[in-house]
Amino acid sequence: MSARAGLKAAAIAVALAAALSACKGPDPAQAQAQKPGKPEEAAVDAVPVEVVPASRRAIAASYTGTAALEPRAESQVVAKTSGVALEVLVEEGQHVKAGQPLVRLDPDRARLAVAQAEAQLRKLENNYHRARQLAEQQLISAGEVDQMRYDLENARAHYNMTRLELSYTTVVAPISGVVASRSIKAGNFVQINTPIFRIVDTSRLEATLNVPERELSTLKAGQPVSLQVDALPGRTFQGVVDRVAPVVDSGSGTFRVVCAFAGDDGLQPGMFGRLRIDYDQRADALVVPRVALLDDQAEPAVYTVRDSKAVRVPVKLGYSDGEWSEIRDGLEEGEPVVTAGKVALRDGSVVHVIGGSDGMAGKATAAASAGSRQ
Known part of the structure; x- marks a missing residue:
């Protein structure tokens, strides 16, 4: 083949390649990259949250406080005459009855x-x-x-x-109770009016609360009281409000509430305890965990989840009982409330429900969506 013929064949091949490229059209990736339009919007990250559905349960209105247990009756036994103690008849920790001899003096x-x-x-x-x-x-x-x-x-x-x-010369117990202390031995010379025994009546113990005056209309004698003491963990003791002072102390703005307990089952004077006085009961209240309530200074509110978004819902609160708060208005039974992750939320934030028992998150979200559609 001559040189002239070779050049001609090369030119034909280049022309065919150009024609084929024109038939195929532009590369899709390049076309997409070159296509004019708005820049792609960044995907919104969903906030992970945990939810609990609003439920119904019994709830009690109560007042709580702390106080030390005291014996209802206590006596410092003193010698009413002088003399040598010939015989000491009781020891510390011993139960005695009123009129029982304790010491015989000369x-x-x-x-x-x-x-x-x-x-x-x-x-x-x-x-x-x-x-x-x-x-x-x-x-x-x-x-x-x-x-x-x-x-x-x-x-x-x-x-x-x-x-x-x-x-x-025979010193007797003025009250029934337990000998809490003894400061005399046989052979000691006892001076008149010298304390020699301390007797406490442990059959009935009292705890006195200084309650703010706003509770004056709610606390009454006879209301049930529960007591827990640090010395006896895991146990709850039942008592009653024995008496309520009718006068508010002008200096502290409080009034005295005295609660009474039977002195059995290990309770002793001086034990420090936490008391709870229940003054009202609601058998079928709509409640949510207290941690679901928002901590801001606005009106009481919670976050619920609707269509995978957080919705701030104002609520009307009722009683608080331990870790539960009563909802009087604003929520329906089964509607989920956010208990964890609410700090990062704003009204309308996209959320991702996590945690809880199997299917709980999905059921709560579905219930909330159904409630919003109604």
């Missing part, structure tokens, strides 16, 4: 005083009887008889006083 001096007073009394009684006989015979004046009668009465009072002093 009674010898008191017995001698009783004997002396009794002798003087008998002498004056005889003198008075003789004087009355003489007065009937008009041998002595009526004034002398009156004076002897006064002396007799004075001697009788002195005699009774010595007998009382003798009784004081």
Whole structure:
């Protein structure tokens, strides 16, 4: 083949390639890249949240506070006379009854005083009887008889006083209860008015709350009270409101509420406890977890989920009971409320429901969507 023929064949091949390229049209990727229009919008990231459906349950209106348990009755036993303790009859921790002997003091001096007073009394009684006989015979004046009668009465009072002093040599329990402390031993000399025992009545314990005056109309005597103490974890004790002070302290703006508990099952004076007074009950209240309530300073509200978006819903609150809050208005039963992730939400934020039990998130979202369509 000549050179001229080769050049001609090359030109034909180039022309065929150009024609084929024109038939195929432009490359789709290049066309898409070169196509004029708006820039592609960035995808919105969904906020992950956890939800719980609004449900119905019993809820109680209550007031809570803390206080220490105190015995309803307590006595510091003191010696009413002086003397040597011959015998100590009880020990710490022992239960005693009112009138039970606790200590016997040396009674010898008191017995001698009783004997002396009794002798003087008998002498004056005889003198008075003789004087009355003489007065009937008009041998002595009526004034002398009156004076002897006064002396007799004075001697009788002195005699009774010595007998009382003798009784004081046996120290008895003024109340029933438990011996909380003892500060005497056999052989000790006891001075008059010296405390030697402390007795507390543990059959009934009291806890006093200082309650704000706004609760004055809600707390009444007889309302149930539950008590939990740190010393006995996992146990709840039941009691009642025993009495409510009718006067508000002007300095603190509080009034006293005294709750009473039976002193059994391990409760002891001095234990520190948390008290809850239930003053109203609602058997079928619509409730949501308290963590679902928004923390901002606006009106009470929660976030619900509708069509995969967060919707801020104002609500009217009722009672609060532990971790639950009653919803009086704003939500329907089964409507989901956001319990986790609400800090990152705004009204209309796209959300992705996660967590919960199997199918719970989907059921809650479906229920919310159905409720919004109605």
